[in-house]
Amino acid sequence: MMMQILNGFKNGISDARHNVEMTEQPNGNNYCEVKVEQLNFYYGSKQALFNVDIEVKEKGVAALIGPSGCGKSTFLRVLNRMNDLIPGTRLEGMVTVHGEDIYDSSMDVVELRKKVGMVFQQPNPFPKSIYDNVAYGPRIHGLKNKIMLNQIVEESLIGGALWDEVKDRLHEPALALSGGQQQRLCIARALAVQPRILLMDEPTSAIDPIATQRIEDLIRDLCKEYTIIIVTHNMQQAARISDFTGFFFQGEMIEWGKTAQIFTKPEDQRTEDYITGRFG
Amino acid sequence: MKLNRRKNIIAEWRGSELIGYWLLRLSLLLVLIILGFIIFDIFSKGIGVINWEFITAAPRVGMTEGGIFPAIIGTFYVTIITVAFAVPLGVAAAIYLNEYAIQGTFTRLVRMSLRNLAGVPSIVFGLFGMAVFVKLFGFGPSLIAAGFTLGLLTLPVTVTAAEEALITVPRAYRAGSFALGATRWQVVRTVVLPRAIPGILTGTILGLARAAGETAPILATGAAFFLPYLPDSIKSQFMALPYHLFIMSTQHHALAIVRPIAYGTALVLVTLVCILNLAAVLLRKRYRDRVAKGL
Numbered sequence: 001m002m003m004q005i006l007n008g009f010k011n012g013i014s015d016a017r018h019n020v021e022m023t024e025q026p027n028g029n030n031y032c033e034v035k036v037e038q039l040n041f042y043y044g045s046k047q048a049l050f051n052v053d054i055e056v057k058e059k060g061v062a063a064l065i066g067p068s069g070c071g072k073s074t075f076l077r078v079l080n081r082m083n084d085l086i087p088g089t090r091l092e093g094m095v096t097v098h099g100e101d102i103y104d105s106s107m108d109v110v111e112l113r114k115k116v117g118m119v120f121q122q123p124n125p126f127p128k129s130i131y132d133n134v135a136y137g138p139r140i141h142g143l144k145n146k147i148m149l150n151q152i153v154e155e156s157l158i159g160g161a162l163w164d165e166v167k168d169r170l171h172e173p174a175l176a177l178s179g180g181q182q183q184r185l186c187i188a189r190a191l192a193v194q195p196r197i198l199l200m201d202e203p204t205s206a207i208d209p210i211a212t213q214r215i216e217d218l219i220r221d222l223c224k225e226y227t228i229i230i231v232t233h234n235m236q237q238a239a240r241i242s243d244f245t246g247f248f249f250q251g252e253m254i255e256w257g258k259t260a261q262i263f264t265k266p267e268d269q270r271t272e273d274y275i276t277g278r279f280g
Numbered sequence: 281m282k283l284n285r286r287k288n289i290i291a292e293w294r295g296s297e298l299i300g301y302w303l304l305r306l307s308l309l310l311v312l313i314i315l316g317f318i319i320f321d322i323f324s325k326g327i328g329v330i331n332w333e334f335i336t337a338a339p340r341v342g343m344t345e346g347g348i349f350p351a352i353i354g355t356f357y358v359t360i361i362t363v364a365f366a367v368p369l370g371v372a373a374a375i376y377l378n379e380y381a382i383q384g385t386f387t388r389l390v391r392m393s394l395r396n397l398a399g400v401p402s403i404v405f406g407l408f409g410m411a412v413f414v415k416l417f418g419f420g421p422s423l424i425a426a427g428f429t430l431g432l433l434t435l436p437v438t439v440t441a442a443e444e445a446l447i448t449v450p451r452a453y454r455a456g457s458f459a460l461g462a463t464r465w466q467v468v469r470t471v472v473l474p475r476a477i478p479g480i481l482t483g484t485i486l487g488l489a490r491a492a493g494e495t496a497p498i499l500a501t502g503a504a505f506f507l508p509y510l511p512d513s514i515k516s517q518f519m520a521l522p523y524h525l526f527i528m529s530t531q532h533h534a535l536a537i538v539r540p541i542a543y544g545t546a547l548v549l550v551t552l553v554c555i556l557n558l559a560a561v562l563l564r565k566r567y568r569d570r571v572a573k574g575l
Contacts (some may be wrong), residue, residue, distance in 0.1 A: 082458065085455075087382055110462075111461070113458070113459060113461035124450075124455065126453055126456065126457070126471055127571070136457070137461065140460065140462045140470065141461065186456070190460070
């Protein structure tokens, strides 16, 4: 039994690598939105991620699934270096975004986070007005021109599918909005700094089903222009909205592939057990 | 049988509960009575001398007549210097401790020292101020030496209050700001401080109210027994309410005659401290309203 799992695991890995090579050849280049090689991540002496490899080659939605504590949120925070804020963390391996090594000493974290936006599990609008929330990013990056700010705020709120609901009350407190609206505001706020990649850490887990659906629709819209990497506990959600899915288990990336394939014929027994609801 | 025993236990429990309840209630009552007595005593004996002249004139005839204006103005000036010294320094230290420093042995040590510093008797601060500001820095007995000494005295309170205010700002705001590419100082300036400033002010005002009433720290650093003129620079000596009160109730040559003036001084001092505390309360209320509105 154990051997079977191990073999399955090894096959999964080699197959995933094989697939990567297959897709690389016809394109003829190595361009990747996000490429992670042999990533190990530690909180102090505790290792949280083991030899993770991922290549996101094009725009679209990539979902990361797995049981609680499997490292998928940690992995997400690796991609915009939010883990830097946690003392005692350490990382090995190579993480590149658009071909740039983001852990290189010459990498400007501010520029990285402008390019790789993030939406959190709990909607966290600032205790400021709706307008000031969206204008926050452009302002801290030095934009003062009122006309341009107005334009960015409008475009971002339209992008976040919130404009029609708030256009008459832009200067009211953001915290007066409902939870789902707050989360869309946070998406709009992230869009306002014109990122290329959006990281979402269980963005709908604190939100009711109807608001969740609106956000899922929004994610489908946004993925035409942005690369979205979303962590979710909800497998149906991963199946509905993602093009690629990665299954994390105990800090390892067990399987990574097209969502349809992961959910219909997973190669690893543990993936199958997880998506069929045998654990997690 | 069983049922009876249970009932008894409940009855017994209710009995001791009742005693505890009344003990707690009486303790509160006692506190209120003591406070009420002090205020009533000061008010009833001090109100008689309070008039326009008392507030606005200088003492006359060997301080047996006239007002306490120089003492009021002296306390006012010295408090301003205390604020100018202690608030920026204390808030900056708190920001460093809470937002920049890596939490570990060093920060624990700093916080422990601050707590201990808060417990140092004020006379020790006074003597330290005399040794350092008056002698070493050569300020002489002056407003600035006394203000700095009081500043040192309030520093632990200011840092602690500011830190507490900073801690109450939710981590999620910081994360949201960092994720948009803000630098640490931008996070502090645009998200953390706007949210923390009311709390910082409240704590600071309470600390100042305490400092404004202190006698020991200014005793050796610049407060004067009597001055025929108002302080005209930060290097001047000054009269101050708490010290004036101390003189009028223990050092004056005709204690019985100046007793009403002493009570009047106490009343003015208590009123000033009350106004400061009230300002802190109002500020906190405004802050809570703002939080409730989400702005």
